[in-house]
Amino acid sequence: MRQIQYSEVIDVVAQLCQETNFFLPEDVLNSLSKAQSEEKSPLGRTVLAQILENARIAAEEKVPICQDCGAAIVFLELGEELELTDGNLNLYAAIEEGVRKGYKEGYLRKSICHPFTRKNTGDNTPAMIYTDIVPGNKLKIRFCPKGGGSENMSAIKMLSPSEGIEGVKKFVIETVKSAGSNPCPPIVVGMGIGGTFERVALLAKKALLRSVGSQNTDSELAVLEDELLKEINCLGIGPAGLGGSTTALSVHIEMLPCHIASLPVAININCHAARHKEVMI
């Protein structure tokens, strides 16, 4: 059994909170630069230039890319041959502690509150943590601060199986269209197809963690992603919703088999501040 210390988990998570909020990842930057050179609308190009300049300033000054520093979303891959040592914490408590530390020390905005009273929890916890147990003796932590504006434009639907692939396409186009300028386009579209009601939402979220602009390993899904991206960019919403040819940077699909009676679909929209990073301990 390999051992890792809780304190190490805390520090890694705290650092991830800050790094994801200060530094827009390479894949997103590349995709935005490409969009800037291809965008047809002059206003759209100005917006994309602002987004790139903003990323440069954020990285240089180590300040948040966006004031909405997101809900703390954590995907874990926990190796079976791994043991956590010392302290009275469990792994989840260590992650929460890391989020508390990262958001406080990084001067990140805390955006989590009671659903009714709207009282802020004050430290951006609870984090939303999902765990897969995997072979091996490592711990992979994938962190994604997720903004509220784009999360609010996401949608889930239990389609009838007879609606098929056309129904899925229609649902994603309608969702992006009605989101309009709200989710800070250009967006990244995470799609879950199949599974069950709760699982399909998680698939859509997980799809957002994939590198922007990467191709699906399943060739049929890769074709579908490509087709949907083209279709979404025909909507004309454009950067910041002011009209233009770049509404989405990328469409990512995760699919699972589902019940014979169902066809669950979830669309999780991410903004151009598509912050994500992973670390292996």
Place this chain on the structure above:
Amino acid sequence: MEFTITTPLTEYDLEQLHIGDSVFINGVIYTARDAAHKRLVVLIEEDKDLPFDLQGQIIYYVGPAPAKPGQVIGSAGPTTSGRMDVYSPALMDKGLKGMIGKGNRSQAVIEAMKSYKCVYFGATGGVGALLARAIKKVRIIAYEDLGPEAIYQLWVKNFPVIVVNDIYGNDLYKEGVKKYQKIGML
């Protein structure tokens, strides 16, 4: 067109602005999100004094990140304006002349902008670090208990925005999209 304007806004300022214009704002603007709007509207309903005079002013929908030591303000980009729709006409009635945010407004707000003469400016969402650079001084003036949602007075220099809804009833979100929309396969 490109314009530089200074607050408080005059009728003339508003008349020359049209959708798609780039505008650089100078002077004092005020921040407020939903919670602060709710309190302002309650005061108006009770016929009480507001914490600041709205005449000719601009409200910016923002909840900034905390300032780092040495910073004037943390990252400060716009939040979704739709949440303010129910409150905005009451503020226009008290003299509000400009709003800065992101995302589309309701038909009722667009109508109110026309009759009260008020402009909706879009600031680019998600570029809070860049926009913070145009904010030179900050002072809290009301509702400190709301934290980042309190009302702040901001002194801005060349704060960059785009006219999304003008006083003539035009909507850039609709017009811009129409211009670049292609009829797709679906």
